[in-house]
Amino acid sequence: MAQYVHPDVEAIRDDPTADAMVTLVIVPEAGQVDAVSDLVQQAGGEIIEEVPLDMLKATLPETAVDTLAESPDIQALHLDEELEVLTPGNP
Amino acid sequence: MWETVISSIWDCVNLPRTIATGDDIHIGFFDSVYKPPENADITLGHTESVITSDSTETNIHGANVTTLALAFASEATYSFYQVVNESGRFGISEFAEGIARAIQHDLDLINVSAGAHMEGCQGHCAFCTAVSRCLQAGIGVVAAAGNAAPDGPPERINCPANREGVIAVGGMITECHCTENHPDVDIDDPPPGAFYPSPVTEQLADMTHEAPICGQEGCTADIICIGNQVDTPWRGNPTPIRDKPDVLAPCYTVYTTDDGTETFTFGSSFAAPVVTGTLAAILSEVAAETDKTVPADQLRSLVRESAAIVDQSGAKKLDGTRLLNDCLAAVSSKD
Numbered sequence: 360m361a362q363y364v365h366p367d368v369e370a371i372r373d374d375p376t377a378d379a380m381v382t383l384v385i386v387p388e389a390g391q392v393d394a395v396s397d398l399v400q401q402a403g404g405e406i407i408e409e410v411p412l413d414m415l416k417a418t419l420p421e422t423a424v425d426t427l428a429e430s431p432d433i434q435a436l437h438l439d440e441e442l443e444v445l446t447p448g449n450p
Numbered sequence: 451m452w453e454t455v456i457s458s459i460w461d462c463v464n465l466p467r468t469i470a471t472g473d474d475i476h477i478g479f480f481d482s483v484y485k486p487p488e489n490a491d492i493t494l495g496h497t498e499s500v501i502t503s504d505s506t507e508t509n510i511h512g513a514n515v516t517t518l519a520l521a522f523a524s525e526a527t528y529s530f531y532q533v534v535n536e537s538g539r540f541g542i543s544e545f546a547e548g549i550a551r552a553i554q555h556d557l558d559l560i561n562v563s564a565g566a567h568m569e570g571c572q573g574h575c576a577f578c579t580a581v582s583r584c585l586q587a588g589i590g591v592v593a594a595a596g597n598a599a600p601d602g603p604p605e606r607i608n609c610p611a612n613r614e615g616v617i618a619v620g621g622m623i624t625e626c627h628c629t630e631n632h633p634d635v636d637i638d639d640p641p642p643g644a645f646y647p648s649p650v651t652e653q654l655a656d657m658t659h660e661a662p663i664c665g666q667e668g669c670t671a672d673i674i675c676i677g678n679q680v681d682t683p684w685r686g687n688p689t690p691i692r693d694k695p696d697v698l699a700p701c702y703t704v705y706t707t708d709d710g711t712e713t714f715t716f717g718s719s720f721a722a723p724v725v726t727g728t729l730a731a732i733l734s735e736v737a738a739e740t741d742k743t744v745p746a747d748q749l750r751s752l753v754r755e756s757a758a759i760v761d762q763s764g765a766k767k768l769d770g771t772r773l774l775n776d777c778l779a780a781v782s783s784k785d
Contacts, residue, residue: 384576411546442540
């Protein structure tokens with residue numbers, strides 16, 4: 360199974376909405392990019408971007424998130440979202 | 451005020467004044483700028499923006515960070531990777547894109563004064579994965595540990611600072627306790643050699659310490675600083691976990707706002723470039739003295755082991771002199 364699943368992705372995994380889609384950033388295990396691409400497509404999803412450093416951005420049904428989270432070919436799953444960083448006044 | 455601030459930081463981290471200034475060391479900054487700070491006398495490497503923005507500086511953060519490193523490593527080569535947008539946020543994809551470009555640019559060090567807490571990450575999240583590629587490529591990584599919010603819950607160490615091999619930097623202040631140590635002496639508050647960081651960025655007012663900051667210039671003409679200095683972890687530091695943060699460094703800087711006011715700001719963002727700039731100076735000095743390089747995968751342990759105890763909690767601060775000596779010993783042992 361994935362070594363890291365972000366809590367927001369875990370929440371979707373635990374309570375997916377039928378027919379809803381989600382966009383994830385996926386970190387495949389080393390050498391498993393093609394295998395993960397195939398897995399996403401088999402799960403009804405689509406690779407929308409190949410991110411540098413062998414990461415993938417994919418859109419897939421929320422109901423398929425559990426399948427990815429259980430995959431030994433995946434290292435990490437994140438939502439595709441911007442994160443707050445350390446700026447003055449934003450500690 | 452800038453000169454006083456830098457002088458105080460320089461002495462706090464015990465960096466020899468005669469050290470090299472970063473020649474032949476190439477540093478990358480992952481922040482809000484993709485051009486050097488205005489009027490900066492800088493050796494420019496690469497300028498890369500991986501976000502959609504027309505601005506060379508999406509906010510002041512990146513300039514403040516870079517300027518601190520420049521104070522310690524003025525002759526280093528600086529490359530900029532603009533990953534932070536106008537909202538002070540960045541995406542995983544953009545960060546990965548920036549890291550990928552940096553790996554192609556033959557850097558020695560990167561500074562990441564940014565991050566986010568990834569609940570449960572043991573070094574496997576996307577941020578940690580990205581910087582691990584830098585480490586594999588022989589690039590040293592210095593990252594801000596994170597900041598606790600005023601009156602907020604305890605903050606945890608951010609990623610990618612939390613990654614093994616990354617030098618995670620928290621904040622510290624050298625407080626001046628001269629007036630309370632010498633109640634019978636008529637001393638100004640603050641003493642001439644110390645300063646209160648005022649005004650301070652409004653949102654950070656609760657994160658400042660009550661005592662003035664030691665300026666390392668002698669409390670008065672008759673009273674030296676030693677004995678009145680108290681090194682203290684910054685109250686905005688995240689909760690330590692495992693071996694993180696690796697080291698503390700002064701976490702304040704001063705900048706001029708649009709209305710011309712010199713304003714202080716705090717955060718581990720500003721401690722990280724102190725370590726980055728110090729490391730650049732030391733790596734340059736080691737190369738000049740020995741014609742050898744310190745392997746990037748040894749930097750974290752060298753910084754940790756040379757650091758000086760700050761207080762009973764076991765927190766340690768950067769010690770530039772001991773770090774230089776340890777780096778020289780490390781390259782000599784390879785003979």
